Amino acid sequence: MLSLEHINLRRGPDLLLEDASVVLHKGWRVGLVGRNGTGKSSLFKLIMGELESDGGNLNLPADWRLAMMAQEVPALEQPAIDYVLDGHRALRRAEKALADAEAAGDNHAIAHAHGELEALHAWQQPARAATLLAGLGFSEAQQQQPVASFSGGWRMRLNLAQVLMSDADLLLLDEPTNHLDLDAILWLQSYLVQQPGALLVISHDRAFLDATVNQILHIEHKQLKHYSGGYSDFERQRAEQLSLQQKMHEKQQAQVAHMQKFIARFKAKASKAKQAQSRVKALERLELIGPAHVDSGFSFDFHKPDKLPNPMENLDAVRCGYRSEQGEVAILDNVCLSLRPESRLGLLGPNGAGKSTLIRTLVGELAPLAGRFDKDNDLAVGYFHQQQVDRLDHSDTPYQMLSRFHPKWSESALRSELGRFGFHGDDVFAPVGRFSGGEKSRLALAMIVQEKPALLILDEPANHLDLDMREALNMALQAFEGAVVMVSHDRHLLETTVDEFWLVANGSVTRFEGDLDDYGRWLQQNRRDGKPVKEEKAGDGLDAKARRQQAAQQREQLRPLKRQVEKLEKQLSQCDQELAKIETALGDDSLYTDDSRKNEMNALLGDQARLKKQHDELEEQLLEAMESLEQAESELTV
Secondary structure, three states, rough: OEEEEEEEEEEOOEEEEEEEEEOOOOOOOOEEEOOOOHHHHHHHHHHHHOOEEEEEEEEOOOOOEEEEOOOOOOOOOOOOOHHHHHHHHHHHHHHHHHHHHHOOHHHHHHHHHHHHHHHHHHHHHHHHHHHHHHHHOHHHHHHHOHHHOOOHHHHHHHHHHHHOOOOOOOOEEEEOOOOOHHHHHHHHHHHHHOOOOOEEEOOOOHHHHHHOEEEEEEEOOOOEEEEEEEHHHHHHHHHHHHHHOOHHHHHHHHHHHHHHHHHHHOOOOOOOOOOHHHHHHHHHHHHHHHHHHHHOOOOOOOOOOOOOOOOOOEEEEEEEEEEOOOOOEEEEEEEEEEOOOOOEEEOOOOOOHHHHHHHHHOOOOOOOOOOEEEEEEOOOOOEEHHHHOOOOOOOOOOHHHHHHOOOOOOOHHHHHHHHHHOOHHHHHHOHHHHOOHHHHHHHHHHHHHHHHOOOEEEEEOOOOOOHHHHHHHHHHHOOOOOEEEEEOOOOHHHHOOOOOEEEEOOEEEEEEEHHHHHHHHHHHHHHOOOOOOOOOOOOOOHHHHHHHHHHHHHHHHHHHHHHHHHHHHHHHHHHHHHHHHHHHHHOHHHHHHHHHHHHHHHHHHHHHHHHHHHHHHHHHHHHHHHHHHHHHHHHHOO
């Protein structure tokens, strides 16, 4: 087992851990969580012997082999597969011993080295390394390429493969999913569950943690606290603890209260109505983990769009790709897609299949090579992608960037808005060049919010965001009134914010009838076959043009019902707001003790009774409208 007893740990002048103790047993798979800056990576370095504590004891079994994922890779000319094999240190030592023995002509040493290599199953290790690389997305040809030929993100995959090759008793993985796509993450979690050694992993991907760990170690208030179970179990346990502290819990009650009455009435009926899904999910998440994130410091929403065009974008038999000096290069063909205010799309597909090409077409960076692409001229699009984050002006500051959107705002208003995204104090005047990847991503999201988009197109928006900020993004997306198209390797974010998946593969874009578990099985089948697996299309006897015309007619039939639902939802929301104002005013104790305010009190009580009656009537009308819409959708023949 590994034990830390009364550990004090500093990094520079900051005390990260103070009198912290914990015991981790052999075979445990542990997720290390905590807000950025609490000392997770420093604790890894302490365990590896790269840092010394300022007090206390660290105890490890003497025969334990440790391996930690490196964060940098030199530009080596060594082939990728050889670099990965270097992770198996015992193998490399035995190979060197054999080479030295052969050079010295020492037959006894040669025989001994061959025995060691046999015990290590040396002849199987190159195939094992190739399997690791294939799982992480490297083709056979790429495995023979020099390390220096790969970009930074792919070199990090090589580091991950190297540490997985190590056969260590304890693996320490620091953000192993940061540079992986969804395909590689699904492979990695399957691999880690089967490997026999102990695991200590830092990750901001809650679905990955739930799939791979059975213990959580939380760093908070300079202490280490152990929880049994996965990340969701940790959230539940911590929520129960914090809910006992009423003052901390009050911050979430206002959020729960305004949704609870609506959901309690409609949840059973609205389980298939997309218009209610976000609120159902949001309430379930708030009730479950709101207290666990009450001290996160992050909370934001997307401003209401000025206009919600319907449709926003229509793609009819569009060919997506780019033009070069050599001519047109088509990546996707015959793309038929319609984006409307209620659209919530998650894009799935293997790396390099064309997801980014489709996104760049939707935002107008790439013109269609063929087909018809109609886009509303007044459509406000919010586009998040990593290249945009990387291109932020390093000399700019958050305060300057926000003041360009709101030149008439006061300093306190600008600071308040930036504070919702975690920028406080002197940070608002700090140059962007000093910020971490997570801080830059938060800043980019803050600027997108100011654009009041009607359509959000998000390409890996959770990259570099910690768990608290991901949760804030999750809640903001659920409450967003416009359309969403998203590529993400964060499965929890996908599962809770999108309503349908589309598969980008084999040069086409098709609706994926299934969830992320089904997609994982699709990928496994893909790997077994050694070639892409095509989604079968329904054989209804219609050609593509007729099918699109039929779908358009059916959408037209639904439009009045959707408008009625939207109208009633808006009226109900306005009624809720007015009722909340009345009830806030009625909370004034002086209304009941000051005789001069008796008439005011009676007027408020009258307004409250009127609004409650109106509220009940609107709820009844909305339920009926949603039932009519649900029935109409179920009768469609698409």
